[in-house]
Amino acid sequence: MSRLKVPIFYYHSIGNQGPETLPSREFRLHLELIRDRGFTPVTFSELLTLPLDAEGDYVVLSFDDGLLDNYENAAPMLDEFGYKATFFVIPGFDDVVRWVNPKTGQWSDSEKSGFTLPFPSMNRQHRRQLHDAGMEIGCHTMNHPKLNDIPRERLANEIRQPKSLLEDQLGSDVRTFCYPKGRYNKAVLEEVATAGYLGACTTMPAYYDWKTQKLECGRFLVEDHRLFGKILEWAAPDHPWTQPLCTALRVPLKLKNTLF
Numbered sequence: 001m002s003r004l005k006v007p008i009f010y011y012h013s014i015g016n017q018g019p020e021t022l023p024s025r026e027f028r029l030h031l032e033l034i035r036d037r038g039f040t041p042v043t044f045s046e047l048l049t050l051p052l053d054a055e056g057d058y059v060v061l062s063f064d065d066g067l068l069d070n071y072e073n074a075a076p077m078l079d080e081f082g083y084k085a086t087f088f089v090i091p092g093f094d095d096v097v098r099w100v101n102p103k104t105g106q107w108s109d110s111e112k113s114g115f116t117l118p119f120p121s122m123n124r125q126h127r128r129q130l131h132d133a134g135m136e137i138g139c140h141t142m143n144h145p146k147l148n149d150i151p152r153e154r155l156a157n158e159i160r161q162p163k164s165l166l167e168d169q170l171g172s173d174v175r176t177f178c179y180p181k182g183r184y185n186k187a188v189l190e191e192v193a194t195a196g197y198l199g200a201c202t203t204m205p206a207y208y209d210w211k212t213q214k215l216e217c218g219r220f221l222v223e224d225h226r227l228f229g230k231i232l233e234w235a236a237p238d239h240p241w242t243q244p245l246c247t248a249l250r251v252p253l254k255l256k257n258t259l260f
């Protein structure tokens with residue numbers, strides 16, 4: 001029987017400033033809910049290798065964009081709870097500060113008018129320390145482009161090249177990938193498969209189960225801890241609210257993807 005049904009959550013900034021960060025105290029509430037409900041956090045690549053009839057309740061926590069506050073604020077809390085997570089990083093951004101516009105909540109990869117909140121990136125030393133502490137480092141491209149928008153000949157630069165670079169730096173396989181802004185098409189999927197990734201994450205809300213295509217795993221962007229708790233609760237197999245929940249969460253996401 002295939003009973004495995006796992007929520008994968010994703011975050012960006014933790015404990016920083018402005019509208020686009022999740023306060024550390026809220027993140028702690030998520031970790032407490034995971035502990036109190038008896039879920040086991042696994043990395044994304046561990047999830048992909050679990051048997052479909054695995055016993056137990058699992059959850060995956062993932063972080064996009066390789067922001068320095070992931071290392072400074074999220075990792076110590078994860079460590080305190082003894083939890084593992086997956087960090088999807090952007091090695092081309094090692095020396096790049098990203099900026100948020102506090103009025104609109106939009107992100108920019110360069111400094112420009114109205115974008116006043118700085119978000120520095122992790123570098124190879126930070127990634128190495130996370131990896132050595134048992135966290136998974138996954139790849140989120142070299143430069144964070146919308147992959148469905150770039151010429152096919154550039155795909156290898158964004159999908160294969162950062163994999164090799166990170167593997168050299170970490171001395172270990174990099175097995176998972178994440179599409180910037182959830183954008184991909186058939187050519188992107190082919191390149192991700194050829195590069196040898198075991199699985200990849202999108203931004204579409206969905207649980208991971210026996211039907212999931214491993215290169216198109218859905219995730220939940222949920223920062224309200226009450227909804228976070230519900231998504232854990234509804235991970236019970238065949239819970240009647242699963243599909244309505246995922247459908248409802250897609251509406252604001254589609255709107256956001258259209259605007260930005």
Ligand SMILES: [Zn+2]
Nearest residue numbers: 064065180181
């Ligand atoms: Zn991203």
